[in-house]
Amino acid sequence: MSREWKTFGAFLAVFLVAYYLPLSNPSVQAAILEAFRMLQWYARNHTLACVVPALFIAGAITTFLSKEAVLRHLGPRAGKLEAYSVASVAGTVLAVCSCSVLPMFAGIYRVGAGLGPAATFLYSGPALNVLAIFLTARVLGFDLGLWRAVGAIGFGILAGVLMAVIFRRDEQARTAAMMQLPEPPPARRKMWQTALYFGAMMLFLVFSDWYHPGDVVLERTDGLRIQAVMLQETRDDVVVQLQQPAANLEAGDRIRIPKREIASIREVRSWVMEVYDRKWRLAGLMGLAVLLMVWKWFDRAEVAEWMRNTWEFTKLLVPLLFGGVFVVGFLSKLLPDEQIAAWVGTNDWTSTLVASVIGCLFYFATLTEIPILQALIEHGMAQGPALALLLAGPALSLPSILVIRSVLGVKKTAVFTCLVVVMATVAGYLYGNLVKGA
Amino acid sequence: MKIEILGTGCAKCNALLENTRKAVERLGLEDCTIVKIQDFNEIARRGVLVTPALLIDGAAKVVGRAATPAEIEGLLEEAAGG
Numbered sequence: 001m002s003r004e005w006k007t008f009g010a011f012l013a014v015f016l017v018a019y020y021l022p023l024s025n026p027s028v029q030a031a032i033l034e035a036f037r038m039l040q041w042y043a044r045n046h047t048l049a050c051v052v053p054a055l056f057i058a059g060a061i062t063t064f065l066s067k068e069a070v071l072r073h074l075g076p077r078a079g080k081l082e083a084y085s086v087a088s089v090a091g092t093v094l095a096v097c098s099c100s101v102l103p104m105f106a107g108i109y110r111v112g113a114g115l116g117p118a119a120t121f122l123y124s125g126p127a128l129n130v131l132a133i134f135l136t137a138r139v140l141g142f143d144l145g146l147w148r149a150v151g152a153i154g155f156g157i158l159a160g161v162l163m164a165v166i167f168r169r170d171e172q173a174r175t176a177a178m179m180q181l182p183e184p185p186p187a188r189r190k191m192w193q194t195a196l197y198f199g200a201m202m203l204f205l206v207f208s209d210w211y212h213p214g215d216v217v218l219e220r221t222d223g224l225r226i227q228a229v230m231l232q233e234t235r236d237d238v239v240v241q242l243q244q245p246a247a248n249l250e251a252g253d254r255i256r257i258p259k260r261e262i263a264s265i266r267e268v269r270s271w272v273m274e275v276y277d278r279k280w281r282l283a284g285l286m287g288l289a290v291l292l293m294v295w296k297w298f299d300r301a302e303v304a305e306w307m308r309n310t311w312e313f314t315k316l317l318v319p320l321l322f323g324g325v326f327v328v329g330f331l332s333k334l335l336p337d338e339q340i341a342a343w344v345g346t347n348d349w350t351s352t353l354v355a356s357v358i359g360c361l362f363y364f365a366t367l368t369e370i371p372i373l374q375a376l377i378e379h380g381m382a383q384g385p386a387l388a389l390l391l392a393g394p395a396l397s398l399p400s401i402l403v404i405r406s407v408l409g410v411k412k413t414a415v416f417t418c419l420v421v422v423m424a425t426v427a428g429y430l431y432g433n434l435v436k437g438a
Numbered sequence: 439m440k441i442e443i444l445g446t447g448c449a450k451c452n453a454l455l456e457n458t459r460k461a462v463e464r465l466g467l468e469d470c471t472i473v474k475i476q477d478f479n480e481i482a483r484r485g486v487l488v489t490p491a492l493l494i495d496g497a498a499k500v501v502g503r504a505a506t507p508a509e510i511e512g513l514l515e516e517a518a519g520g
Contacts, residue, residue, distance in 0.1 A: 067488050067502055068501075071487050071488070094488075100448075100488070100489065102446070102478060103446055103478055103481055103482070103486075103487065103488070103489050104487050104488065106478040106479065106481065106482040107481070107482045107485070107486065107487030107488075108487065109482070110479070110482035110483065111482060111483075111485045111487075112487065312449070312450075316449075403478060406477075406478065406479060407478055407479060407482070
């Protein structure tokens, strides 16, 4: 379909929504309000501290890190250990945009290290881009962000090795083609300079994203004291999850309190809070270091190229992310809580399996898995199924399964799909019951 | 001369195709065909892992980025001369 037709389709969709939206219906009104509320929450809390710096890092990765150097380790003569370990973490450098994962997967399979490492890369690659990891940790909680990365790497290797073992007799006549990689451009800087530059940028993101434990003691104007974790704050109200029962509320309940009903909020101190209080000074320091290095070590053309690549990503990702947030905010108000709780509300095998099968078939545009999961968790989805969905979601979708089939054939694709579902289910189950269930 | 543009339809791939067309036009190359290849298997068969890519007579000249028309002109002249 040509681009013009797509644009026309988008116009038509907006028109039909505008034409038919039943504005007098109270639940639609609530949904519209929720859509803007969620958009504001992302705009206020995540955009400047997380999305913007991560876009600059993504731009820097494409500009200054050599894909060729990474792909060399995935060539036909790469050792097994080398190929699997590089494939499992290569996503951070290679998969800055998920649209590039499939062609690289096909290449690694056909002319590179073969089926196993290709499968590993396909599984872990999409989950490992900088923005996805940091945004997951920020929006969905530090634990889910960490285990998403750990699960993607660990289970990616396992999925790859299993694929290679299952189809070991099947090592097909490889295409005779050579891997065509142009010589990487001569290094402009010493390795340690590049490392320092990326290190400082990453630390900037770590500090600017520093985790606010959110443990607060909140006093309402009617005198009720609540010990809770702060989940969300907008201009007019806050959402908290109770840690201790208070009045008629139970521990674990989520409530929304308008700010005018709050007398005081006191934070509970810890070292995490100490760093949190200084996070902008620390991040600022890193920012200055980055600027200094750019000024000393980079020439003008390189910086221009970096900015151009950053802008390319921005154009690609920002509409997806914020459009996704808005739409999810709207739809989430119309979701029936009981249904979600019934399907994916607990950490048992059924819930986790349901979540990973859905994740496997459903297509998540880059990054939209985060607001979608946020809405589902707010409506009662448990942590285990959430991780299962995060692991299976970006790795596979119905459209990508069709493409993979054209590369691998029906049998291997079916086995790979089953492996992804099984691994995501097991990972989610373990996480839900061992890490979170204590 | 056979020019192949490998890409899966992303913005950069289209930019590379456009720039190549411009370069060919400016050089006034007569006997040269530009083919666009979008199929993953075909791309992999040519040994290219990172799209977009520009191949001249089967050899990868540009991989993973959209080269400028001026750069492509240089590559085409080099290929025609050598």
